[in-house]
Amino acid sequence: MASLLFLNPNPLISHRSLFLKPYSLSSIPKTITTTFSFRAKCSLSRRPDYIPNRISDDSFVRIFDTTLRDGEQSPGATMTSKEKLDVARQLARLGVDIIEAGFPASSRDDLEAVKMIAREVGNTIDEDGHVPVVCGLARCNKTDIDAAWEAVRHAKFPRIHTFIATSEIHLQYKLRKTREEVVTIARDMVGYARSLGCNDIEFSPEDAGRSDREFLYLVLGEVIKAGATTLNIPDTVGITMPTEFGQLIADIKANTPGIENVIISTHCQNDLGLSTANTLAGAYAGARQLEVTVNGIGERAGNASLEEVVMAIKCRGKELMGGLYTGINTRHIVMASKMVAEYTGLQVQPHKAIVGANAFAHESGIHQDGMLKHKGTYEIISPEDIGLTRSNDSGIVLGKLSGRHAVRSKLLEVLGFELDGKELDDVFWRFKAEAEKKKHMTDADLEALVSDEVFQPQVVWSLGDLQVTCGTLGLSTATVKLIGADGAEHVECAVGTGPVHAAYKAIDCIVQESQLV
Numbered sequence: 001m002a003s004l005l006f007l008n009p010n011p012l013i014s015h016r017s018l019f020l021k022p023y024s025l026s027s028i029p030k031t032i033t034t035t036f037s038f039r040a041k042c043s044l045s046r047r048p049d050y051i052p053n054r055i056s057d058d059s060f061v062r063i064f065d066t067t068l069r070d071g072e073q074s075p076g077a078t079m080t081s082k083e084k085l086d087v088a089r090q091l092a093r094l095g096v097d098i099i100e101a102g103f104p105a106s107s108r109d110d111l112e113a114v115k116m117i118a119r120e121v122g123n124t125i126d127e128d129g130h131v132p133v134v135c136g137l138a139r140c141n142k143t144d145i146d147a148a149w150e151a152v153r154h155a156k157f158p159r160i161h162t163f164i165a166t167s168e169i170h171l172q173y174k175l176r177k178t179r180e181e182v183v184t185i186a187r188d189m190v191g192y193a194r195s196l197g198c199n200d201i202e203f204s205p206e207d208a209g210r211s212d213r214e215f216l217y218l219v220l221g222e223v224i225k226a227g228a229t230t231l232n233i234p235d236t237v238g239i240t241m242p243t244e245f246g247q248l249i250a251d252i253k254a255n256t257p258g259i260e261n262v263i264i265s266t267h268c269q270n271d272l273g274l275s276t277a278n279t280l281a282g283a284y285a286g287a288r289q290l291e292v293t294v295n296g297i298g299e300r301a302g303n304a305s306l307e308e309v310v311m312a313i314k315c316r317g318k319e320l321m322g323g324l325y326t327g328i329n330t331r332h333i334v335m336a337s338k339m340v341a342e343y344t345g346l347q348v349q350p351h352k353a354i355v356g357a358n359a360f361a362h363e364s365g366i367h368q369d370g371m372l373k374h375k376g377t378y379e380i381i382s383p384e385d386i387g388l389t390r391s392n393d394s395g396i397v398l399g400k401l402s403g404r405h406a407v408r409s410k411l412l413e414v415l416g417f418e419l420d421g422k423e424l425d426d427v428f429w430r431f432k433a434e435a436e437k438k439k440h441m442t443d444a445d446l447e448a449l450v451s452d453e454v455f456q457p458q459v460v461w462s463l464g465d466l467q468v469t470c471g472t473l474g475l476s477t478a479t480v481k482l483i484g485a486d487g488a489e490h491v492e493c494a495v496g497t498g499p500v501h502a503a504y505k506a507i508d509c510i511v512q513e514s515q516l517v
Contacts, residue, residue, distance in 0.1 A: 122155025238271030
């Protein structure tokens with residue numbers, strides 16, 4: 001355990017009471033001291049029984065995965081129905097609470113894929129008794145809602161997610177409707193979804209981050225009265241800052257009539273690279289459902305990343321977020337990431353947090369030395385916690401920045417060579433010279449270095465220069481310069497039947513001459 005002093009008045013860092021009431025920046029302590037374990041290794045907590053509009057434990061956060069809907073909207077990320085089913089099964093294995101399986105009204109294929117997921121994944125009970133909610137997206141019109149209900153109604157826990165924009169720019173230029181018309185449509189379509197027999201309705205005011213607050217409160221209050229059970233607050237264009245988005249959630253919680261009867265959700269886009277931070281700020285302010293995608297894929301710059309949000313809560317939820325926790329089995333994260341990358345063709349950048357190839361790799365000599373002494377010096381998460389198995393226990397990757405300690409450890413671990421003193425010095429400096437020329441040094445490279453530097457026989461002769469003349473007009477001639485063990489240079493010229501023969505004859509002349517002397 002170690003103590004850290006935070007001097008940042010960030011709404012993510014405060015005492016638990018701020019979770020339970022609206023907050024302002026002035027109410028947050030400027031200095032908070034907390035303690036935490038450097039490497040997060042915690043067991044899964046008991047998941048509360050699913051009730052659409054209520055969670056029995058206020059510290060539990062539902063994870064709503066929209067990889068199969070918003071994630072698939074990434075250019076080129078289209079998946080087949082079978083691939084979607086495979087991903088949905090992996091999401092269920094991961095412990096996702098709600099799977100948004102698609103947008104059924106967008107195509108017949110999508111409707112059938114959502115229906116298949118609802119029937120199979122939406123009725124499969126895991127060993128912990130968990131069954132994910134299966135959700136379908138719909139615009140606020142009867143055709144979309146009918147399609148969504150047809151697709152999801154076969155699941156044990158079906159949900160319809162309907163939306164309409166509420167910001168002035170969307171009302172004026174996209175919808176071309178008045179505020180009054182939008183309120184009426186939202187209220188009527190939520191009511192229509194309930195009339196079909198669906199008792200789990202999520203409503204999203206699209207572009208909530210740029211919407212007028214009073215109008216937002218009005219719309220949300222009306223859909224609650226119409227039967228909405230979850231209110232999702234999207235930062236559709238990714239424009240808000242974490243403090244701003246946290247305040248938005250807090251204001252909605254404080255000013256929306258009937259808000260105590262629904263779950264508040266977040267949906268944060270990543271246009272400014274703030275989707276994870278905004279999502280966590282929303283959770284801190286009272287949201288108890290977080291919408292995410294595997295690898296953070298999605299429209300434009302993507303969505304809040306499931307692995308980042310979940311691991312941030314796992315690492316810091318207890319100490320800095322009032323005890324928040326999720327039901328995610330994090331040991332299935334790596335497999336989910338690889339599956340989504342493979343099926344969508346959207347490869348994960350090497351330095352992507354949690355699941356990137358470099359996330360648990362260490363090349364700097366200072367870092368490698370720390371890792372060899374204690375992994376907690378530079379790793380706050382145990383790779384095993386996300387299902388990652390690495391080729392070596394310390395995650396050491398040899399390169400030009402690696403130090404002597406790391407090279408020595410790698411030699412012992414991979415090749416079984418324990419070098420010290422001059423032998424280690426010779427190998428290390430040769431390693432540094434080679435590493436300057438290559439991006440990565442492999443185990444084979446290291447073995448070759450050891451062979452060259454440690455196991456070479458005593459040098460008697462070394463080649464200084466070689467020059468050959470050959471062609472069709474005359475005999476092949478070779479001039480060879482050899483350097484003896486004493487540093488003396490010996491030069492001979494010879495004629496042969498070819499350049500190689502001539503070179504060897506010249507070498508023979510030098511060696512025989514030297515031996516006679």
